[in-house]
Amino acid sequence: MRVGVPSAGAVLPALFWLVLVLIILLPCLAFLVLAVSPRLFDQGNSYFTLHYLGSVFTGQTAVAITNSLWVSAVAAAIGVVIGFPLAWVTARTDVPLRGPITASMWLVLLLPSWLPSLGWVRLVQVDGVMYRVGLDLPFVTHAILGPFGVVLVLGIRNVPFAFLAITAALAGLGQEFEDAARVHGASRLEAIRVVAPIIAPAIWSAIAIGFAEAVSDFGVAATLAYPANFSLGTYQLYAAINNFPPSFPTAASMAWLLVASVGIPLALQARALRGRSYAVLSGRSRQIVRRRLTVRGKAIALGAIGFFLLIALGVPALGAVSGSLLADYGGSFTLTTANYSALFQSSALIAPVVRSLEYGAITATFTVVLGYIAARFLTRTKTRATRFLDFLLLAAVAVPSVIFAAGYIMAYNLPFLSHIGINLYQTVGLLIIAYAASSLPTNARVLVGSVSQLQASLQDSARVHGAGPVIAWLRGVAPLISRPLLFAWLLTFTAVFLELPISQLLYAPSQPPVSVAIEDNLSNYHFGVGTAQSVFAVLLALVIVLCVLGAYRLLAPRGWRRIGASHA
């Protein structure tokens, strides 16, 4: 008997695959096929050509793709190297401020990637903040405004993915494994070495998602890498689309390479996890006994975490503050609230904010349901279908959003659809489906770590006691993964709330989401107001995250909160 999925016979898997084909595979292929057959969608003269695919292996494009590959690999490694100890300290010790630490990780995650880049640029640029406070360090400027800075910013962005995946896995890992190691004479460090392999799925998941997120990132590529003459694949792809007339076939060819590149971490993951079971979360899992740190230990742990958060949050805050609170384009230290006054006097922002909140909530709910089902499929015995699903979901993460959105136009704006009265392009419905499709891969990846630990006995025991499949799932499984599901919901909500590329190409006319409204100001020279809007939107998203977490703490049954808590 299966675990976790309410039984619906063979219908549910078929329906699930149909949904995946319609919302991910079809739009992606509709765009990617342009690389070899541009005429299919009226984008060129050839029904078959290898010209565009060949062109990406030459010149600047080849350099940019190579840069993307090594930068993404290093960034993924940085995410795990920093995220693992942070997660361990938060989940397994009595370090103070565990709640705020977890909340801070969410804040790092929900910041748009261009904000940290902007902060670093303002900090270290010639005549920037660093020089004005008397630190004349040109080598720092040179390092940050180049490959090192790009890897640093992308690596820091990957830390929350590793933190959340590993925290969820550690929280579901009962104390008995560490106890067993300790009973047999292992030191604390050796006990960690025993336990670490058990959460390998979470670690590999973090590496894979980190690589895919970095390889598809555009914010850092445009704001930090490109101005420093360090070109990444996503920027070259953007340039191919943004030039007029755009070369969709060239962009599609580059996207093929980015998609293929996620095969590297997947192959490593498959090789590392082959033939092993990581199901450790059962009805007999013991509650964690947090290690009591000495005062010195707490000080060191908090100092390290504080340093990380200073870099991860302080620098972006600098970028936001300098852009929104300084009157003269951030060129001086004269503070003004004029931009915020303008922001709150304008009613034009309110409707987009409310709209994006609705879009985020609907999308997150839809995506978490699909994400959970996808995670269940991914953690089953490996078959060709699950391996394909694994690749499809990770490949979809690596597809830059602008490609995803353009693919939606190609696939769902076909003339024959209009002839039969179906006009989906530029409707709220298609926008939300595209949001969900782009969020699903990351969502499923975040859930895989926790779902892989569920043992079949959990639902079996409820069925034995007479519960139907749905009730058995709700009683036996939902309590154990309610927290990861909640985090996955928040992750999608925040990502959708500030999402830009898909919003720009697919939003319903006269109903702009908040990101489009912000971009409207930034691109029309109202830089201060636009940045103030960004800050306001990020803070609003954070407040909602805190409210949802608070509501969960107040309303969820005690047992739901106890299992899976990282800072209980």
Added chain:
Amino acid sequence: MPKIRRARAALAATTLAIAGVVGGVEAAAGSAASQPTLVVYSAQGYDHAMVAAFTKATGIPTKLDDNSTGPLLTQIEASKNNPNWGLLWVDGDTAFAGLDQQHLLMRGFEPSVSWDALGKQVVPTDKSYTPTGVTLMAAMVYDSTKVPSPPTSWQQLLSSQWKGDVGMNDPSQSGPTFPFIAGMMNYLGSEAAGKSYFSKLKSNGLVVNPTNGPTLQALSNGQIKLALVQSSAGIGAAIGDKSLKVKYLNPATLLPSCIGIDAKAPAAVQQEAEKFIEYVLSPAGQKVMQSGDPTGDSLYYPVIDGVKPLPALPSLAGVKTQRIDPYKWGGLEASINTWFDSNIK
């Protein structure tokens, strides 16, 4: 049990939400199919105000896709086998020339207005699009307290006096910057002569920033002394900082804001689009254009006889302007931008 009831409620809410999404799709599909609506694709700062005023004045329901120029053109190109737009309204005529060459614009429409001298320069012969205003590219912005005697010609920017002091935008990221580069090539007589000019400018310490905002910021923080930006951006900055001044070097290249009609739109939508253009160029429409974005896109030079520019705009008396052929230079945009990024940035 309460726990189960809560979970059931959550499941029901999820189902309702998904049903709501699907229902929304169906509703939108149904309404779109029954009555085509005029959809305006626009990157202008005053477009919200204009669409609202037009609907109020004519009763014609109009929807607005307000985006940067790049995403709007991407939408048009991606959907060209089944377009959804009725009007495109952005700065720069090179994109319109490209769309015209692909037969994506309705030709032959000219509103019944009296063009002024600027307007006459930028109306296309095949009437495939309509100019609605003009900005200049590039305007030179400087701080008069730090630069009492600014340069008076493009050649002076190459002198040692201004070494390391000149900043401009990157054409790959700033739409209005390619017309400036093409304008210099046009003025100097050839693409090669223009490339030589920018290479010398680079040797003299040219600072390239992504867009108008960062270039003006570099001026503000003292990294550069002369910022070459779009005139509306420079004048907008000067409104906020009285020490900033805007000066045009001869010749300044005209950058018309243009509006064009989708060649494949239903006839009813095309007629509504024509009325929209007539309204934009009417006295009432010009008032909306000049008040809708007073520190941004409203700072344009009118193309209609009898409409005066806003007081903040410097006089064009004594300023020599030039128009670049959008059909010639539009086709060279990708290669020239690539050259600039490889050799100048």
